[in-house]
Amino acid sequence: MLDLKKIKNAVDSAYQESLVESGGANADYIPYLAQIDNQLCGLSVITTQGDIICVGDSQYRFAIESISKVCTLALALEDFDAQTIQQKLGASATGLPFNSVMALELHGDKPLSPLVNAGAISATSIIKAKSKEERWQRILAMQRKLAAAEITLSDELNQSEQTTNFHNRGIAWLLYAAGYLYCDPMEACDVYTRQCSTLINTVELATLGATIASGGVNPVTKERVLQPENCPRILAEMTMEGMYDSSGDWAYNVGLPSKSGVGGGLLTVIPGKMAIAAFSPPLDPIGNSVKGQKMIARLTQELGYNLYKCS
Numbered sequence: 267m268l269d270l271k272k273i274k275n276a277v278d279s280a281y282q283e284s285l286v287e288s289g290g291a292n293a294d295y296i297p298y299l300a301q302i303d304n305q306l307c308g309l310s311v312i313t314t315q316g317d318i319i320c321v322g323d324s325q326y327r328f329a330i331e332s333i334s335k336v337c338t339l340a341l342a343l344e345d346f347d348a349q350t351i352q353q354k355l356g357a358s359a360t361g362l363p364f365n366s367v368m369a370l371e372l373h374g375d376k377p378l379s380p381l382v383n384a385g386a387i388s389a390t391s392i393i394k395a396k397s398k399e400e401r402w403q404r405i406l407a408m409q410r411k412l413a414a415a416e417i418t419l420s421d422e423l424n425q426s427e428q429t430t431n432f433h434n435r436g437i438a439w440l441l442y443a444a445g446y447l448y449c450d451p452m453e454a455c456d457v458y459t460r461q462c463s464t465l466i467n468t469v470e471l472a473t474l475g476a477t478i479a480s481g482g483v484n485p486v487t488k489e490r491v492l493q494p495e496n497c498p499r500i501l502a503e504m505t506m507e508g509m510y511d512s513s514g515d516w517a518y519n520v521g522l523p524s525k526s527g528v529g530g531g532l533l534t535v536i537p538g539k540m541a542i543a544a545f546s547p548p549l550d551p552i553g554n555s556v557k558g559q560k561m562i563a564r565l566t567q568e569l570g571y572n573l574y575k576c577s
């Protein structure tokens with residue numbers, strides 16, 4: 267049995283301690299993200315039993331961005347077998363920034379991971395769909411089922427991204443040229459950009475993670491969303507690349523599968539127990555939320571969770 271009081275105290279102190287942290291800066295290559303209040307800060311825990319513990323701006327809806335890659339990977343694993351996903355998208359770290367073209371060049375244009383932009387655009391393209399609208403609706407439906415919430419697209423954010431996503435369009439064409447894109451490249455890029463442009467709060471994000479933590483059954487709706495065998499694969503991918511090119515350092519220091527987004531969200535999954543979602547917009551140079559990392563590192567240490575712990 268989890269000690270909910272202990273978790274609540276640990277959540278509160280991790281949040282309080284992070285408030286003095288002032289480093290980092292909002293992402294500004296997407297204009298919408300640059301103007302978000304950088305003082306917003308929230309932290310939520312959802313256990314696999316459906317208990318909810320939250321503090322701060324936990325209800326504020328922020329840009330899901332790269333964390334959407336987890337949902338699309340989950341759907342791709344539902345659509346195909348794990349070996350196909352490994353072969354077509356990959357399951358390794360690139361060791362390079364999330365939108366690196368060099369990472370493609372170095373690996374025969376194979377994306378290596380569905381959690382970097384190239385692999386995520388490829389994952390979007392592989393989803394079974396007869397039209398662009400169906401591709402988008404299936405991905406949105408997966409976000410909603412995982413988060414147990416009516417996740418919606420922000421038109422303002424989507425507009426901001428669609429009119430500045432030239433680098434991602436270039437990546438899509440490179441993938442297409444190399445045979446790693448499975449629908450029209452601009453369809454894939456458009457839908458990928460939309461999936462990054464939905465809004466989510468930390469309670470919903472923690473629910474999304476807790477669905478994976480519980481082996482695919484959403485702890486809030488009790489609906490089976492994912493096949494149990496897909497959850498360890500998702501978590502392995504998160505371990506390898508979920509914190510961009512500092513995923514190794516995160517595994518070394520925190521030891522838990524996580525995924526961050528340039529909107530300032532950060533999700534950590536503790537298999538079989540709970541998920542933690544943090545939000546604070548200022549990012550470190552690699553693209554991970556400064557306060558988010560602080561809060562989750564502090565909280566998981568306090569609760570004694572680390573996958574690599576031996577006793």
Ligand code: GLU
Pocket residue numbers: 330331332333364365383427434459462526527528529553
């Ligand atoms: N939409 C963003 C992009 O494609 C997501 C990046 C991220 O959160 O890592 O650049």
